[in-house]
Amino acid sequence: MSGLGIDRALGFYRVIDEEGRVVGEEPDIPSATLIDMYTYMVRARILDEWLLKLQRMGKVAIHAPNRGQEAAAVGASMALRREDWLFPSYRELGALLVRGMSEEEILDRALYNADDPLKGSDFAIYGHRKYNTIPAPVPVGNQIPHAVGAAMAAKIMGHDTVVMTFFGDGATSRGDFHAGLNFAGVFKAPVVFVIQNNMWAISVPLSRQTKAPTLAIKGVAYGVPGIRVDGNDVVAVYRVAVEAVNRARSGEGPTLIEARTYRLGPHTTADDPSRYRSEEEVKKYEKYEPIRRFRRYLIDRGLLDEEKDKELWEKWGEHTRKAIERSLEKPPLPVEVILEDVYSEPPWNLREQLRELRESIRVMKELGLEVE
Amino acid sequence: MLVMNMVQALNTALREEMRRDPRVVVLGEDVGRRGGVFLVTEGLIDEFGEERVIDTPLTEMGIVGVAIGMAMYGLRPVAEIQFIDFVYEAFDQIVSNAAKIRYRTGGMYSVPLVIRGPCCGGVKGGMHHSQSPEAYFGHTAGLITVMPSGPYDAKGLLKSAIRAEDPVIFLEPKSIYRIIREEVPEDDYTVPLGEGKIVREGSDVTLVTWGAMVHLSLEAAKLAAEKHGWSVEVIDLRTIFPFDKDLVIESLEKTERLVIVHEAPKSFGPGAEISAYIAENAIELLRSPIARVTGFDTPFPLAHEKYYMPNIARIYMALRKVMEY
Numbered sequence: 001m002s003g004l005g006i007d008r009a010l011g012f013y014r015v016i017d018e019e020g021r022v023v024g025e026e027p028d029i030p031s032a033t034l035i036d037m038y039t040y041m042v043r044a045r046i047l048d049e050w051l052l053k054l055q056r057m058g059k060v061a062i063h064a065p066n067r068g069q070e071a072a073a074v075g076a077s078m079a080l081r082r083e084d085w086l087f088p089s090y091r092e093l094g095a096l097l098v099r100g101m102s103e104e105e106i107l108d109r110a111l112y113n114a115d116d117p118l119k120g121s122d123f124a125i126y127g128h129r130k131y132n133t134i135p136a137p138v139p140v141g142n143q144i145p146h147a148v149g150a151a152m153a154a155k156i157m158g159h160d161t162v163v164m165t166f167f168g169d170g171a172t173s174r175g176d177f178h179a180g181l182n183f184a185g186v187f188k189a190p191v192v193f194v195i196q197n198n199m200w201a202i203s204v205p206l207s208r209q210t211k212a213p214t215l216a217i218k219g220v221a222y223g224v225p226g227i228r229v230d231g232n233d234v235v236a237v238y239r240v241a242v243e244a245v246n247r248a249r250s251g252e253g254p255t256l257i258e259a260r261t262y263r264l265g266p267h268t269t270a271d272d273p274s275r276y277r278s279e280e281e282v283k284k285y286e287k288y289e290p291i292r293r294f295r296r297y298l299i300d301r302g303l304l305d306e307e308k309d310k311e312l313w314e315k316w317g318e319h320t321r322k323a324i325e326r327s328l329e330k331p332p333l334p335v336e337v338i339l340e341d342v343y344s345e346p347p348w349n350l351r352e353q354l355r356e357l358r359e360s361i362r363v364m365k366e367l368g369l370e371v372e
Numbered sequence: 373m374l375v376m377n378m379v380q381a382l383n384t385a386l387r388e389e390m391r392r393d394p395r396v397v398v399l400g401e402d403v404g405r406r407g408g409v410f411l412v413t414e415g416l417i418d419e420f421g422e423e424r425v426i427d428t429p430l431t432e433m434g435i436v437g438v439a440i441g442m443a444m445y446g447l448r449p450v451a452e453i454q455f456i457d458f459v460y461e462a463f464d465q466i467v468s469n470a471a472k473i474r475y476r477t478g479g480m481y482s483v484p485l486v487i488r489g490p491c492c493g494g495v496k497g498g499m500h501h502s503q504s505p506e507a508y509f510g511h512t513a514g515l516i517t518v519m520p521s522g523p524y525d526a527k528g529l530l531k532s533a534i535r536a537e538d539p540v541i542f543l544e545p546k547s548i549y550r551i552i553r554e555e556v557p558e559d560d561y562t563v564p565l566g567e568g569k570i571v572r573e574g575s576d577v578t579l580v581t582w583g584a585m586v587h588l589s590l591e592a593a594k595l596a597a598e599k600h601g602w603s604v605e606v607i608d609l610r611t612i613f614p615f616d617k618d619l620v621i622e623s624l625e626k627t628e629r630l631v632i633v634h635e636a637p638k639s640f641g642p643g644a645e646i647s648a649y650i651a652e653n654a655i656e657l658l659r660s661p662i663a664r665v666t667g668f669d670t671p672f673p674l675a676h677e678k679y680y681m682p683n684i685a686r687i688y689m690a691l692r693k694v695m696e697y
């Protein structure tokens with residue numbers, strides 16, 4: 001039975017505990033990789049905090065805070081190669097940075113200014129073809145079968161690309177999850193599913209999402225090995241993701257990783273968690289916060305010291321502030337983008353409607369109406 | 373009488389119906405402790421408990437599918453879709469089942485179910501938090517589709533929807549959830565399904581609309597009166613399908629001109645059906661072509677939504693077109 005991964009699906013793999021101490025066997029990861037991981041987590045945290053501020057300032061429509069979940073996003077995505085594909089969800093700033101997106105690109109998107117590559121189509125989604133990172137659909141879980149399909153395509157086309165997708169504990173209740181896992185199992189797709197189990201789907205606790213003992217165990221019934229890992233332990237997540245990516249690349253098929261983490265912030269800037277969860281619970285989980293414990297580990301291993309750490313935060317703080325300044329200065333998107341990209345070639349109705357739009361802008365001026 | 377906003381009016385309707393009829397249950401994502409993300413179900417769990425106010429796992433297909441079974445068995449479920457844009461996973465259940473069970477079973481079973489949720493734009497919600505999907509439902513035989521434009525109608529229509537014998541899609545324009553306040557009677561009144569309402573009388577043009585567009589249309593009507601002395605009669609359809617054709621035709625007998633305003637995209641939208649019906653049955657009343665002001669035929673954009681949605685300038689253009697024809 002262990003071939004199906006039941007033990008690991010019910011287990012809880014970790015390398016570093018909440019005090020930064022090594023528990024169990026320490027995987028052999030180059031020092032530079034460890035420092036990279038830490039840097040990405042720091043950058044994600046800085047950017048996350050800025051997006052919150054920008055939302056409060058009315059510059060960003062909405063933001064889904066990442067606080068507490070940086071390790072899962074960074075650790076898992078660092079197992080990918082550049083040519084691999086990622087289908088993220090909306091809470092993985094760290095993974096976007098790992099894939100090569102810059103703070104400025106992410107901010108241009110969040111502010112949907114003239115440089116927004118997605119041309120103001122929707123909020124809270126990021127990605128770019130040049131990073132093989134696909135902007136997420138906002139309906140929860142929709143990307144799961146897409147990731148499987150892309151993996152099947154890679155296999156059919158003879159590429160050794162691996163596809164990874166992120167989604168939340170809530171998403172495991174969707175039909176998309178069932179369909180995706182089932183296809184992945186049947187077709188042995190080279191895909192890695194990463195559940196960011198942050199214990200909450202807005203106000204709905206995990207216990208209302210499933211009566212299964214873990215989420216990783218759900219893979220077993222689809223013939224997809226499940227591994228449950230401490231999602232706040234970046235080293236453990238990375239180690240497990242490397243294993244899953246290698247399995248996929250060598251033709252052994254999909255893996256379901258449950259990264260057990262905790263959403264320390266509100267669901268989004270529009271949420272009020274005091275309505276449904278206690279401050280005590282949040283305090284309890286602050287202790288497991290991933291950046292602090294990893295910092296301790298790095299300091300203990302002599303890879304970092306207080307001084308270097310301070311410099312790192314300052315460097316990326318400054319970098320992010322500059323990116324924000326530049327992004328805020330960029331002009332808005334032209335109004336006509338709203339009629340672009342519906343089809344490869346606009347049919348007659350959209351050409352007619354473009355005329356109506358232009359005329360309406362003239363009439364607005366004529367009537368002295370302020371629209372935005 | 374109390375002055376309420378639409379959220380409070382809907383909450384009151386649910387509370388009163390749940391008190392009146394033990395078969396009424398509420399289910400959906402975050403409807404319990406959280407009270408729904410817009411607080412429409414706030415406090416219901418305290419009064420009616422977890423058995424009747426059910427926080428569900430995150431699957432719209434599950435929510436609607438289960439609600440259909442509940443309705444067939446004898447409950448009167450009100451299923452909340454957190455944003456109506458997320459209803460599509462449940463589309464199979466709605467179109468293949470909720471709408472067809474009465475027909476499929478020769479009238480033996482019915483689905484007295486309300487599927488309600490926030491719809492429409494105007495809050496910078498982007499593509500998946502702004503849609504106006506009424507045409508899909510209007511096109512599906514067996515469904516009733518409703519959209520109130522204010523607190524009074526919201527309460528009365530939701531009560532009628534809960535008491536209806538057929539499935540009702542109840543769309544709530546979220547941009548006016550809190551900004552419009554009205555006196556709402558504390559007694560048990562209903563607003564009948566299928567009946568529109570004249571919200572501004574006029575003699576030159578009939579403007580048919582619903583939801584948040586009612587308020588925009590009233591502003592445009594005012595502007596047209598001030599600027600040109602045109603007298604615009606504004607009809608709030610309230611029930612989108614089956615729509616109040618008699619009210620529209622009666623109005624056209626007086627005005628002889630028709631403008632339809634909706635947020636949903638134009639092509640194959642609800643305005644197309646209303647126009648076609650009038651063209652087929654009352655074209656002799658018209659002295660100018662019908663004009664539609666709608667969302668453009670694109671996904672709902674995050675950027676520049678005020679240009680995407682009907683705005684006063686576009687409504688004015690349509691009024692000018694029919695008046696100057």
Ligand SMILES: Cc1ncc(C[n+]2csc(CCOP(=O)(O)OP(=O)(O)O)c2C)c(N)n1
Nearest residue numbers: 091138139140168169170171200201202458
């Ligand atoms: C299909 C669908 N239904 C509802 C929503 C509204 N919604 C957005 S996020 C969310 C909870 C998601 O929870 P989870 O999958 O655990 O991800 P998390 O937000 O915790 O990262 C809900 C209900 C949505 N976006 N899509």
Ligand SMILES: [Mg+2]
Nearest residue numbers: 168169200201
């Ligand atoms: Mg979650």
